[in-house]
Amino acid sequence: MGDCGIDTVPRGTQQPADPVSPPASQEVTVLVTGYGPFKDNLVNASFLIASSLPSSLTFPTPLAGERASQENSHIPPPREVLIHAHPSPIPVSYAGVQSELPSILEDYASKHGGKRPDLTIHLGIASKRSYYSVETLAHRDGYRIPDIDGLFGYETGERIWKREGLPLTLEPGPAWSVSGGETETTPSPTFEISPYPPDSHFLKMWESFTASKDADLRISNYAGRYLCEFIFYASLALAVQDEKPLSVIFFHVPQRLDDESLEVGREIAVALIKTMVRCWIDEKQTR
Template identity: 25%
Template sequence: MSGSDTVVVTGFGPFRQFLVNPSWTAAQGLKLVGLGEGTDVYIKEVPVSYVKTQQIIAEIWQTLHPKFAVHLGVARGSSVIILEQTGKNSGYRDKDVCGFCPESHCCVEGGPDKLDSVVNMRAVAKELQQAGTDVVYSRDAGRYLCDFAYYCSLYYGQRRAAFIHVPSSGSLTSGDRLVPLLQSLILAMLDQLEDSSETT
């Protein structure tokens, strides 16, 4: 299969109280259920490390050339799914699991201040809210590794990326409930991507 048929899904590695990160469990679940015929799902676990995250994401775009990348992270204290529209380049001051923080406090020196996904996350959130899903729209991914990974992917992938925060509490933490919802969300994003590529 060519990269144009590949959707990359990443989840994060162990972090603080999450010995197994729910975002990685969700990525594995998505690999099992797939994203329909003709789409190859490639999953990758990303360590909660700035250096490794940037290396892995740049490498994904440079070697696999996927159609789209979806990055999953866990939102502590949240019981809903959060769709992130924007990745921000600067303001990274919190240390990662290696005790490291970028000296420049930014993802890509000289990169734009912020980048938005080509997908309109508000529209995707609305579509699923109407179907009764606990999903909300956000423009602030939190200036930590989630935001960092998102920005790097938007930067290297010409904005063909999404970031989804998965809940850490409540009924949606069960994979049986979460994975089908993530699958619906990603399929809605891919539909929008197809539509936009036909019109441009």
């Protein structure tokens, strides 16, 4: 965010009664996906939560309160976030992820002037967890749990990623190239994206945006070596191949289908989106 500073007016010139309008709000775009049914989970809570998200939200930038108390200072415009929840569930299939994910991104870009989403959140359930968690990293190898087609992740994942020279693990971070490390990215005209793996600071920010103060939110470093971790790696890998910031999160939710739990999940997902914007864009942290 740029600092407009304090307007200076020559002596003897009367200031206008109305303050100068702040610049237009800066939009951040977010793509959200959820998974479909598998095993005994005939309805997947992750897709229900993803599809219930608002199409947009607005919240103040970090400096808005500080500048509001400074006479003649421009208040930074609120942050506008546009949320695109993919309208159909992702199949719990290794081949399905590898075919659908690039198509989803290409379709999104075709409808948004060639621009891909700034941030991506993939949702999935962790049936044995009663808490909400964001994952810090994804593994390339070891997807040996059969999917809904009865297949493993080697042929459509590990073998291809090894051939492309991708590393054993990927995590949120700056843009980089398989051939040459970090890349010189062209910054957005309005903001830069500086992703990093979720940490204690990220968690505290997430908690601060969550209205349900008794909600159990955690950072996890084990995504399960199934389709949840697979799509996380696949999405990060696509960012590497496109030399874009690895601004991707995987969000695990409990498999709770009652209305109250789904509403809590929705609220926590919105808080997570705000956290990604605040930590990865507004704060512009360099890690």
